[in-house]
Amino acid sequence: MNSYKLSIAYDGTNYYGFQKQKKKPTIQGKLEEALNLLVDSYELNYSGRTDAGVHAKSQIVNIKTDLILDSKKISSLNKILGDSISINSFKIVSSNFHARYGATERTYKYLVRDSKSNYPHLNKNTYQHYSLLNLEDLNKVAQLFIGEHNFSSFSKIEKFNNPERSIFSSKWIKKNEIYEYTIIANSFLRNMVRNIVGVQLAYCDQKLSLQDILNELKKPSGERLNFIAPAHGLILWKVKY
Known part of the structure; x- marks a missing residue:
């Protein structure tokens, strides 16, 4: 399984925060909707939740998946995500990397x-x-x-x-x-x-x-x-x- 570190920027104006919620638009929810179109299965963790209306220049998301992510797939994800969310960088990381617990x-x-x-x-x-x-x-x-x-x-x-x-x-x-x-x-x-x-x-x-x-x-x-x-x-x- 491959482990990737993604830096994600977003305009939080129209979202109920980062963390996924039932029947409410969130950054995590939108990201998972996009991933589900390209990836059969994955694990996702993130550096921390942001409240409704809060923005991010660099929220870190860690995805573990069998899929090999490349620039073309990231570009496809960004098109699905739309104007308010952007994956600005990605790289492969160690399997023990954790976006939340590894942050200093x-x-x-x-x-x-x-x-x-x-x-x-x-x-x-x-x-x-x-x-x-x-x-x-x-x-x-x-x-x-x-x-x-x-x-x-x-x-x-x-x-x-x-x-x-x-x-x-x-x-x-x-x-x-x-x-x-x-x-x-x-x-x-x-x-x-x-x-x-x-x-x-x-x-x-x-x-x-x-x-x-x-x-x-x-x-x-x-x-x-x-x-x-x-x-x-x-x-x-x-x-x-």
């Missing part, structure tokens, strides 16, 4: 515009925040998340999930009119990145203090900080192995 780093980016920059053509993949933002303030709060913390106040906790995660990098830059946030970690909890972004924007809007955020990182109250940035500004950027 995951990088997400979040794109925001403030009240100074209202550009409707960017609405699909950047969040329009209707107040002014300050890069220095954003980075002041972003650095609080670096290190190992209990993120139960910054995510949707699922039963039996360990809420501790290690954040390797958390920073904002400004490119023209867009504030771009990059966060790198070993892995993320459900809704965690959107929650962290929402909390940072709430700090800039003076709805939370730095001390409020520190308190929840050091000694979680048991209640989630209910500031969650919209899904459409979030992009799964890169997965490292």
